[in-house]
Amino acid sequence: MTGLFYNLIEMIIKRRKVYKNLSISIGGLIFFTTLLLFVTILPHVSGFSTKVLYSRIFILAVYGMSYDILRGYTGFINLGHAIFFGSGAYIVGIFLTHFGNNLTVLALAILTVLIYSSLAALIMGKIVFKGGGVIAAAMVTMALGEIVRNVAERWREVTMGADGLPFRVPDMFRDRIMIYYYAFLFLIIMTLALRQFILSPTGRVLLAIRENEQRAIFLGFDTKKYKMIALQVAGLSAGLAGAMFALLNRFANTDLLTVQQTLNALLMTLVGGTGTLYGAIVGSAFISLTQDTLLDLRAVHPIFDRWLLFFGSIYVLVVLFMPSGFVGLYNSKMAKLQVRLVQRKK
């Protein structure tokens, strides 16, 4: 039985070598086809809450991946990442409320989100990459994030403060099935784009910075410039994810700007696996589904209503016992299996 299993694995690995350029294996192909079918059929057979739940998972996965670009590929812990996500949501909300509810305004809003995110990333980078290491960066970005949240809370005329900002969305985003597909499409496009970025020469330099920044400097790379590029990419994608999130929820509030929101992205990448990009998708699904299950259990005991308590506990446990996450775990298991196979040959 185990022998058969080993043969199967060996076959998959061999196939992977043949199709290296496509970097796809037969097993993977079957897996992804099934997944694609499931995702396509799902909205037609499920209820309202499931559709929203999965749309959330898709959009938050992009937010998680944007975080992974920073944390996983440059090692920079940004505790103000919610600035991009929350502001993206607010900008869409404010535009749709004040300038009319149509696609032209939405397009303008998206453009503004991109400009805003880019500028915010520029300012953040200028302050953070000035000096000090990971620690100083974490402290400074946390302070920046809190400031932006405070501004949103005080600036009541525009953001409606702590009450939150409800708004109407253009007709094409009103149907729950359609927004589900848009969210899925958004995830696919962003995954491909970010993957391309990681595989590009710039992405390789970022990996080098994460592994050993000093060495990257000695090799002649201007590491500050590369980190800045990573922050720009991460900020822009998080801003877009925030905009999509606003279109899904038709609501923006200051919760989207809290440290908690940043930690959400951090936990997604942690659970899924840091520096794996796809890990964020796994993490997003895991966290949203866990949260949903726990909320269903609140009839059993009111403690299940306290999501943050569970969130924090999962977080601490993952940091202590599973620092490489699901995808990281899978990768290392596969690598070990490969080593065992080679040894068997001998």
Add this chain to the structure above:
Amino acid sequence: MDIFLMLLINGLAEGALIFLMASGLSIILGLMGVVNFSHGTLFLWGGYLFVWAYTNSNSFILGIASAVIGTFILGALLEVLFVRKTYGKVTAQILITLGLMIVFTDLVRLIWGATPLVVARPDFLAGAWRFGGAVIVHYRIFLIAVGITVAIGIQLLLTKTKIGMIIRAGVQRSDMVEALGINIKIYFTLVFTGGAALAGLGGALFAPLVGGISSGAGMSNQVLAFIVVVIGGMGSFIGSAIGSVFLGLMGALIAWYVPQLAIVANVTLMAIVLTFKPSGLFGLAVKK
């Protein structure tokens, strides 16, 4: 003139509160290389424990004592159970203290509810003096006195005792201290719990000043302490003292003259300091 006196007192009192948090944070950072993101949560626990004990016993002293002792024990628990497991791994430390921050902040909401608790100042500190247009609240003078006492106490501890000598040496080179046969881990625990107790004291004194405590207080004060640590230079005790006073005074002045800028001013200050002196005003130039 009387306005300036009032603003001076307000600013110094604010500075004293920030100092109670920032000094612990800074020494922990300097000695252990741990940036404690759950420091604000300890501040919050101090505040809630104080309000709980004070309203039940009606004794101000007992309230302060329970806050300090409670956060001391909590700090020891956090250090021994979690933080100790991650020494030497900077990223894991940041992540784990962030997780603890979430759990223990939500525990506060679970135990004492999400609505803010109200607390009055004790009778003997409730009064205020009036000079022309200025109002000087007795409680603020009390805060300044506590702040100065604690600052002198820590300074004496750090410069005049053997423990202080080892801590100062540890801030410079902890591996060298260990090589001399001193168990630095015990000092790590000591400094961490001491910092926790100071944060708890800060929380306890903060609640009567603003008339109550809510679960968001930990985060907002932690951010102020972070800004002080970054401005003052990481690991520098003097830097955190001067930074606290400076931030407090600036906050009082801005809140009086241009309240709209109150939030942005701190960050602007931080950005300016980081631009011209990335290691902080009193930075030790040791990269941890």
